[in-house]
Amino acid sequence: xxxxxxxxxxxxxxxxxxxxxxxxxxxxxxxxxxxxxxxxxxxxxxxxxxxxxxxxxxxxxxxxxxxxxxxxxxxxxxxxxxxxxxxxxxxxxxxxxxxxxxxxxxxxxxxxxxxxxxxxxxxxxxxxxxxxxxxxxxxxxxxxxxxxxxxxxxxxxxxxxxxxxxxxxxxxxxxxxxxxxxxxxxxxxxxxxxxxxxxxxxxxxxxxxxxxxxxxxxxxxxxxxxxxxxxxxxxxxxxxxxxxxxxxxxxxxxxxxxxxxxxxxxxxxxxxxxxxxxxxxxxxxxxxxxxxxxxxxxxxxxxxxxxxxxxxxxxxxxxxxxxxxxxxxxxxxxxxxxxxxxxxxxxxxxxxxxxxxxxxxxxxxxxxxxxxxxxxxxxxxxxxxxxxxxxxxxxxxxxxxxxxxxxxxxxxxxxxxxxxxxxxxxxxxxxxxxxxxxxxxxxxxxxxxxxxxxxxxxxxxxxxxxxxxxxxxxxxxxxxxxxxxxxxxxxxxxxxxxxxxxxxxxxxxxxxxxx
Ligand code: GAP
Numbered sequence: 001x002x003x004x005x006x007x008x009x010x011x012x013x014x015x016x017x018x019x020x021x022x023x024x025x026x027x028x029x030x031x032x033x034x035x036x037x038x039x040x041x042x043x044x045x046x047x048x049x050x051x052x053x054x055x056x057x058x059x060x061x062x063x064x065x066x067x068x069x070x071x072x073x074x075x076x077x078x079x080x081x082x083x084x085x086x087x088x089x090x091x092x093x094x095x096x097x098x099x100x101x102x103x104x105x106x107x108x109x110x111x112x113x114x115x116x117x118x119x120x121x122x123x124x125x126x127x128x129x130x131x132x133x134x135x136x137x138x139x140x141x142x143x144x145x146x147x148x149x150x151x152x153x154x155x156x157x158x159x160x161x162x163x164x165x166x167x168x169x170x171x172x173x174x175x176x177x178x179x180x181x182x183x184x185x186x187x188x189x190x191x192x193x194x195x196x197x198x199x200x201x202x203x204x205x206x207x208x209x210x211x212x213x214x215x216x217x218x219x220x221x222x223x224x225x226x227x228x229x230x231x232x233x234x235x236x237x238x239x240x241x242x243x244x245x246x247x248x249x250x251x252x253x254x255x256x257x258x259x260x261x262x263x264x265x266x267x268x269x270x271x272x273x274x275x276x277x278x279x280x281x282x283x284x285x286x287x288x289x290x291x292x293x294x295x296x297x298x299x300x301x302x303x304x305x306x307x308x309x310x311x312x313x314x315x316x317x318x319x320x321x322x323x324x325x326x327x328x329x330x331x332x333x334x335x336x337x338x339x340x341x342x343x344x345x346x347x348x349x350x351x352x353x354x355x356x357x358x359x360x361x362x363x364x365x366x367x368x369x370x371x372x373x374x375x376x377x378x379x380x381x382x383x384x385x386x387x388x389x390x391x392x393x394x395x396x397x398x399x400x401x402x403x404x405x406x407x408x409x410x411x412x413x414x415x416x417x418x419x420x421x422x423x424x425x426x427x428x429x430x431x432x433x434x435x436x437x438x439x440x441x442x443x444x445x446x447x448x449x450x451x452x453x454x455x456x457x458x459x460x461x462x463x464x465x466x467x468x469x470x471x472x473x474x475x476x477x478x479x480x481x482x483x484x485x486x487x488x489x490x491x492x493x494x495x496x497x498x499x500x501x502x503x504x505x506x507x508x509x510x511x512x513x514x515x
Pocket of ligand 1: 218
């Protein structure tokens, strides 16, 4: 674990050093849990967004997109339940003065029991060798059983406390299981209180009677309030979906782990409107589709898992997370929720406007049910960076840091490098770059030794480096070097487009999702 934390620190430093992510307003010492994306980060982020957007609106003829405003009429948030129920239970340690989410402290406690169980099983697996039956061991070993019983007991109390919104019981669990503050090491806790996560501001001058408005905490409501507009103007037939990418804002109590939990972040959300009674079928279908989208990136299938929610949000009748194995454990990257007709019905009630759909096949009107897929751009970014960051020891005794990003998402697709800065090689390199730059994001680099230039490109994840030498001038061939294998190949200039195009095409990813 300590080793993983070390890697994570290095990753954060790497993101800054190579222009991926900077702390916001850093010259003023930054702003808590707010980050800026640099020149390479924004390219990677845009590629992630394009992968998601096209997977929704290109691959599904019944999914269309919108781009709603961040500011919305304040009644939106009353209707959505966010004014009353978008709270986190917080608790302070009186000695360190640090604030925590009570539910996160208890989840960490549960994870500790999971770790204990896994360690027992791993130890036994080593002791017994090939004949070891892990499932049987879990069922019969007294120590594992003891940990499991404790875990189940805490879990049951936790779920009940969450569902009953019983803040006193949440504190009692923390007290009973002697959870200590990681900073002060003490158990000196305040009571648990609810804290609303929405940011608010005022619109209009006070003289006119300013209106309190919120910065949207999710993009989904922009879709719900436009449901009728899109359905009518697009003549959409149920089932259909509306997709959107945009910023969301939450005043997170415990903002930590870099861009994992931010106060300003970006979501990619899709609301899929279905006939009531068919929602579980669509819930299952979207779970499968979304997992395929993640796995198609090739970061390792074992790094993903589903996690069903213990406590359902105020709008949901089923919910699951797609978790990714970050350097700090399995964490939520995407939520898939069956939101019933909660949002549309509520907007209907608060606005007084009918939001019904007339289903010509059933010859009846109803309020559609909704399946939502909601993924964070920043968490996806972090998962891709974490899985790609690699430190390698080379045969010649040197080491390199390489970002093994999926080629299709890499900020720069190829670097074009003249071997030397003279003899017409820069001109030839420019000529090659000019022929490729309309299709691929290219970078020209002529400074330092070729070795150093390769390392620079490795560090930002450029999948191809093309070197132009003296022979290139006569035979029109170049050396192409592949990032992951470091292998080099001599190829005719006119083959470059095909070689690179094949590897960076989103079409290949899309085929994996639809097959
Ligand atoms: N509309 C449903 C919704 O917003 P959510 O589970 O609260 O559901 C969806 O958020 C996704 O948004 C999460 O899976 C996560 O990727 C991202 N997200 C939520 N809060 C975030 C934060 N503070 N920082 C970064 N990403 C966040």
